[in-house]
Amino acid sequence: MAGTDRRKAYAADHVDKGAPAVVLVRTQLGENIGAAARAMLNCGLADLRLVQPRDGWPNVKALGAASGADAVLSSTRVYGTVEEAVADLNVVHATTARPRELLKPELAPRESVAAMREAAQGGARLGLLFGPEKAGLKNEELVLADAIVRIPLNPAFASLNLAQAVLIMAYEWRLASGPLEDIEEPPPPTGSARPATKEEILHFFEHLEGALDERSFYPTPEMRPKMVQNMRTMFERISLTRQDVQTLRGVVRALTGEPPRRGPPPGSAD
Amino acid sequence: MAGTDRRKAYAADHVDKGAPAVVLVRTQLGENIGAAARAMLNCGLADLRLVQPRDGWPNVKALGAASGADAVLSSTRVYGTVEEAVADLNVVHATTARPRELLKPELAPRESVAAMREAAQGGARLGLLFGPEKAGLKNEELVLADAIVRIPLNPAFASLNLAQAVLIMAYEWRLASGPLEDIEEPPPPTGSARPATKEEILHFFEHLEGALDERSFYPTPEMRPKMVQNMRTMFERISLTRQDVQTLRGVVRALTGEPPRRGPPPGSAD
Secondary structure: OHHHHHHHHHHHHHEEEEEEEEEEEOOOOHHHHHHHHHHHHHOOOOOOEEEEOOOOOHHHHHHHOOOOHHHHHOOOEEOHHHHHOOOOOHHHHHOOOOOOOOOOOEEOOOHHHHHHHHHHHHOOEEEEOOOOOOOOOOOOHHHHEEEEEOOOEEEOOOOOOHHHHHHHHHHHHHHHHHHHHHHOOOOOOOOOOOOHHHHHHHHHHHHHHHHHHHHHOOOHHHHHHHHHHHHHHHHHOOOEEEHHHHHHHHHHHHHHHOOOOOOOOOOOOO | HHHHHHHHHHHHHHOOOOOOOOEEEEOHHHHHHHHHHHHHHHHHOOEEEEEEOOOOOHHHHHHHEEEOHHHHHHHEEEEOHHHHHHOOEEEEEEEOOOOOHHHHHHHOOHHHHHHHHEEEEOOOEEEEEEEOOOOOOOHHOOOOOEEOOOOOOOOOOOOHHHHHHHHHHHHHHHHOOOOOOOOOOOOOOOHHHOOHHHHHHHHHHHHHHHHHHOOOOOOOOHHHHHHHHHHHHHOOOOOOEEEHHHHHHHHHHHOOOOOOOOOOOOOOOO
């Protein structure tokens, strides 16, 4: 018993705090959530986020499949939307087996991990999105991602179990980051040059789209979702910094004739 | 039904005949055998061999967990001993989480796969040994292996699910061996998805900056050059398509209340 407690305390310590959060969206099977948690902790990842898990949370089947990955399950958080789940993150990659026409970079797992590690060195907080077992992520959710991860598999049998997909990404992260013993805390992001959070970017989108709504930008209401998605995809491609978002919001305010925002002028302080 | 049959025939064709056989020794759970079969076929491996599976063979639970990996399950063979299972193979690596004192080379998964591929080029037939869920392989079984594979994991939580271990090895094999079929080149972008010309981008910049000039966007004239440069740099990072530029110009027109541009609606012609 004392041995188990010690092992759990050790496991909680041996967590890679700079590693990506794993965001499981509308997962159907508790077993898959548990197996994903186990695979995460196998590789030192511990930040698990659930968006609308079908059978609610907590889930006994998840607990069973997690095989003691308590350091993950005890801190798992549940969200109502993908937007909320990624709000505090800066760089998010989404796995999908289906080809989409979103004009997003498509990366192999190893490339994705390399790009995320580079972003983390600039202070970015990271996330990995995984859709439901059958349906995958919706386009409006994929739009939130900075890149799409495609796992190179047998084209004739490419449907990977959810926890297996989580494992491949976590394993690649572990390999690229070196042994857990060597991990150092990432420096806290500071300043206006830090990557924008997804929340900051979403506020900009809502600001812009609201202003366009008021000005009858969309030829027909039916065209609005597609046009909004195209605009969001375009801006997500930039890897916006906090300063970029401030600038863009200032541009929208200026163009629409809104009064400038109260507070210090852009770029004068953080 | 015809579609499913076609998919299965295609899957059977898309098998990597030089890939390692997977030998599962005294596996307890049928689910793990099925999940291993699925992971194998995900990566193009199809030669599954079972040594004394606890619940016999065939196993309905394995069938369920395999999610249609019939190309693997239909050819799975059962053996009484590890010696018999590996008799026709030339190079066998064994995975284990436990440190042993067997004076065998210990390889990471990627090193193991590289060594096996090299052996295969000399004509060797390959195999990977996986022990039972809890106990691992016996020493007299490990002795049959040419090398021990150690998957680098969280030292505080290193117990990997059996099918997950199979997946990591199969995935590394797939990566090292290249895609099962040549990936088709995406067609060159044409029309509105083609990259914008520098001229189109400059016209957008001038349009935006002119609109901002008219609306006193810049706090002081001295700040204008730096702010313009920052905005241009930001948009240059997007790799704008022609459609992006049209969208952005439409956005500026809408926000400033300019009348929509004359001409065909966006996207109707190139």
